[in-house]
Amino acid sequence: MPFDFRGKTAVVTGGASGIGLAAKRALEAGGASVFVFDVAGAGITVDVTDRASIDAGFAQSGPPDIVIANAGMGIEAPFAATSEDVWNRTLAVNLTGVFHTVQAAARLMIPRHHGSIVITASTNSYDGEAALIAYNASKAGLLGIVHTAANELGPHGIRVNAVCPGLIRTRLTERHFSTPEVLKDYFRDVPLGRGGEAEEVANAIAFLASDLASFISGAALVVDGGQMAAKFGTWNEDTAEFRDGRWKLR
Ligand SMILES: NC(=O)c1ccc[n+]([C@@H]2O[C@H](COP(=O)([O-])OP(=O)(O)OC[C@H]3O[C@@H](n4cnc5c(N)ncnc54)[C@H](O)[C@@H]3O)[C@@H](O)[C@H]2O)c1
Numbered sequence: 001m002p003f004d005f006r007g008k009t010a011v012v013t014g015g016a017s018g019i020g021l022a023a024k025r026a027l028e029a030g031g032a033s034v035f036v037f038d039v040a041g042a043g044i045t046v047d048v049t050d051r052a053s054i055d056a057g058f059a060q061s062g063p064p065d066i067v068i069a070n071a072g073m074g075i076e077a078p079f080a081a082t083s084e085d086v087w088n089r090t091l092a093v094n095l096t097g098v099f100h101t102v103q104a105a106a107r108l109m110i111p112r113h114h115g116s117i118v119i120t121a122s123t124n125s126y127d128g129e130a131a132l133i134a135y136n137a138s139k140a141g142l143l144g145i146v147h148t149a150a151n152e153l154g155p156h157g158i159r160v161n162a163v164c165p166g167l168i169r170t171r172l173t174e175r176h177f178s179t180p181e182v183l184k185d186y187f188r189d190v191p192l193g194r195g196g197e198a199e200e201v202a203n204a205i206a207f208l209a210s211d212l213a214s215f216i217s218g219a220a221l222v223v224d225g226g227q228m229a230a231k232f233g234t235w236n237e238d239t240a241e242f243r244d245g246r247w248k249l250r
Helices: 018-029 051-061 084-112 133-156 171-177 180-189 198-209
Strands: 009-013 033-038 066-069 115-120 158-165 220-223 240-243 246-249
Touching: 009 018, 009 051, 009 084, 018 033, 018 066, 018 198, 033 051, 051 084, 066 084, 066 198, 084 115, 084 133, 084 158, 115 133, 115 198, 133 158, 158 198, 171 180, 180 240, 180 246, 198 220
Parallel strands: 009 033, 009 066, 066 115, 115 158, 158 220
Antiparallel strands: 240 246
16 A cells, blocks of 8 residues: 555546546555546546536535645647637636536635645646647646645645646547557757656656655656756757657767
């Protein structure tokens, strides 16, 4: 048992697949009772864009000790061609959905004087990756939620942190991972030379959620194989080759 979550109740939004599903499994492996809130029908059916739906979910789960605000989506479109509908939908799920999830969780945690909240932000909280204006803005906004919620909830014994994943193999990124040429270029700037697996993000989420992170609040933990550090690029054909989905030194 890598982390001890025995006796804890946890909620994972977007826990039906990808990073959320891996987080659910990591929390369960530590002994937590985990409730998934997802539109996809696994666990309790909750649409995070609908506050009443979130509140109904928490009524079923009971007051949580741990909440992972992870549900998210992304639609690619050039900035100039991004419709108001794409903008509104993305912000509704990725930003307003997290606001509602964290606020609902906080209201249940405050009277109990403890809690740990982890938000799934992104390296796109910092980067201006093209064709993702709505996604990038939503993920940048999450840092505002992390900082403010950590500030206001700390006195109540509640910690609020974020993980910022780089490119992780999930349903959301299928298109990248099914196109080796795209991966090859993308991973040129990832010092570890590859994409991440959902479990590698889930381990960071579990750490931040756990008592091992008892003095960590307001932090954004980058889980990106070094990508944010590698501004000037890492890999090229002079010394390395791209094989089996990753860069390797010759
Ligand atoms: N995969 C990556 O490379 C990557 C990188 C950085 C951040 N992220 C973030 O990680 C989180 C999880 O994404 P993933 O890659 O596991 O994708 P995913 O598509 O596998 O999982 C997203 C989950 O969120 C659920 N969801 C979507 N809209 C919802 C709503 N309105 N209410 C409730 N649930 C909803 C989906 O049904 C799905 O189960 C997202 O916030 C995403 O932005 C992913």
